[in-house]
Amino acid sequence: MVEVRLEGVSKVFDGRVAAVRDIDLTIESGEFMVLLGPSGSGKTTILYMVAGLYKPSSGRIYFDDEDVTDVPPMKRNVGLVFQNYALYPHMKVYDNIAFPLKIRRVPEDIVREKVKEVASMLRIDHLLDRYPWQLSGGQQQRVAIARALVKEPRVLLLDEPLSNLDALLRLHVRSELKKLQKQLGLTTIHVTHDQGEAMALADRIAVINEGKLQQIGPPRKVFDSPYNTFVAGFLGTPPMNLLEGTLDREEPVAYVKGGEVEVSEDLFVKAKKLGVEEAIVGFRPEYTRITLDPPGIPGRIYTVEPMGKEILVVIEVGEEGESELVRVVTDYTAGSKLQKALSSESLVYIRPIKEYVRLFHPESKISLEYL
Ligand SMILES: Nc1ncnc2c1ncn2[C@@H]1O[C@H](COP(=O)(O)OP(=O)(O)OP(=O)(O)O)[C@@H](O)[C@H]1O
Ligand SMILES: [Mg+2]
Structure with a gap:
């Protein structure tokens, strides 16, 4: 488990789109942090910089005391669940989950053991023999989470993992996710634009707008004492x-x-x-x-x-x-x-x-x- 720290992190695309602006943010070890903001506010960009898929235009990123800003994604050992979960369609569920271990040349018997373990944790052990298209949305979602967890990541990064699920399933997977995160004590950054989801899951919420951090705090605090009119008008249904x-x-x-x-x-x-x-x-x-x-x-x-x-x-x-x-x-x-x-x-x-x-x-x- 690590603490993740962003210090003055910015990202400018193509020399003109300032997607993320001077963010200072510390996610404590074992904390469930939710990044909340409207579409285009820079949430995915922040997540990808923590994953190492994007390099910050300025600023540094640390895992505990290690500066990982220039460390490639493979060496950061983060588990990332993409916004559209991106399972490999030609691979069975087993192979989808096993993939991150196979490319690291983990011995076959250990792979089998770990896939079984994480699949049972997510209650998809009966689905290992199917292809992604033979699964419901919620099941595909859990496969994507299993694939992120199987390599025992130092940090779990979730990009709107529940957005494609229907309302009922979303509530269900949401509760499972919260329980699992606490069980594993995994430092987690979860991105969403759904403020109800943010309130339900977060230890702390970081509200982002136009690439800038607006407020960070426990859900209740952000709800009751919004820092500015943006946060006040964004949180709450109705706000x-x-x-x-x-x-x-x-x-x-x-x-x-x-x-x-x-x-x-x-x-x-x-x-x-x-x-x-x-x-x-x-x-x-x-x-x-x-x-x-x-x-x-x-x-x-x-x-x-x-x-x-x-x-x-x-x-x-x-x-x-x-x-x-x-x-x-x-x-x-x-x-x-x-x-x-x-x-x-x-x-x-x-x-x-x-x-x-x-x-x-x-x-x-x-x-x-x-x-
Ligand atoms: N690869 C890229 N090249 C150029 N501009 C980009 C790139 N990726 C993102 N952007 C721009 O950066 C800004 C932030 O995008 P980002 O994807 O981080 O938003 P988001 O908060 O994740 O939005 P959403 O909720 O819609 O997923 C947007 O204006 C977007 O158009
Ligand atoms: Mg996004």
């Missing part, structure tokens, strides 16, 4: 509501879209100290109430979407022409006054729970709690 507001001079209150939002005393004091009068007010759909009376942000019900136990209420706020949609997740009592209001187009008030309201700097977009 945090973000509206421009003006702070009161005396009271811990922000004026937003013709209404008001209470903010915590701490944040209010911080804003004063920083001389911030305008701020982007952030509140999560889950930490917000809807009421029929002020105070709050006035709005009109736009849609009501059942989500199972809870409902997602979409509310239009602001003047016509510059209105915005706010999302609130709530579970209400059937037959209540609120339920009746929700079924009509009546006026409601959005009242975020004070402790969970965040304020972001209007220019830097950084959360005031970090300033």
Whole structure:
């Protein structure tokens, strides 16, 4: 098990596409790190630099104290599962898994033993005699993971390994992956653009946008205290509501879209100290109430979407022409006054729970709690 460390790593393609910009990132030994970011943010590029498939344009990569920046992929001993899992179609499952050992000329009897061991761990031992096209997506996925694990890698690198699976299978393989990673204590870097997957798997999440590290921390921390409006607006289904507001001079209150939002005393004091009068007010759909009376942000019900136990209420706020949609997740009592209001187009008030309201700097977009 190794610690993986990126120091000032950048990657520029063809002298102009800055895919990764000056990333400092340490993945502790045995840690499950998830790289989370939108399409094109540089996730695969980072993974390939750790694998040795791409060389950084600048910066260094270390496995513990060893500088591996110039070490070729074969000598790094990493297990890589590609975004499209890339099994060899003409080889049976057994040979697919055995391949990394065979090219290292590991003796046949040891190969057999190791393939059997890893196949049983992933519960695909009954499939060793089939070709990839004779497997379901989830089974192919597990073969790809087995092939990455069989050489006992120092680091496991997974590039969106669950993206081709249906929702149910994804949940299933996800749980297996988490259990396996903990069992083996493998330093793991898992790439995804699915924030639910990131929350579920990660010891820590590194959020990437436009090649830059936005925030790194445990899932709960990143969720509750996003570093900036990008992270706030990317994490969560639906993500945090973000509206421009003006702070009161005396009271811990922000004026937003013709209404008001209470903010915590701490944040209010911080804003004063920083001389911030305008701020982007952030509140999560889950930490917000809807009421029929002020105070709050006035709005009109736009849609009501059942989500199972809870409902997602979409509310239009602001003047016509510059209105915005706010999302609130709530579970209400059937037959209540609120339920009746929700079924009509009546006026409601959005009242975020004070402790969970965040304020972001209007220019830097950084959360005031970090300033
Ligand atoms: N070999 C390459 N040559 C030139 N540009 C590249 C190359 N590989 C990636 N890029 C560019 O670098 C940026 C980052 O790409 P990357 O594949 O790392 O994104 P990603 O975060 O993995 O996206 P996705 O979620 O879609 O897989 C993109 O703008 C992409 O077009
Ligand atoms: Mg990618």
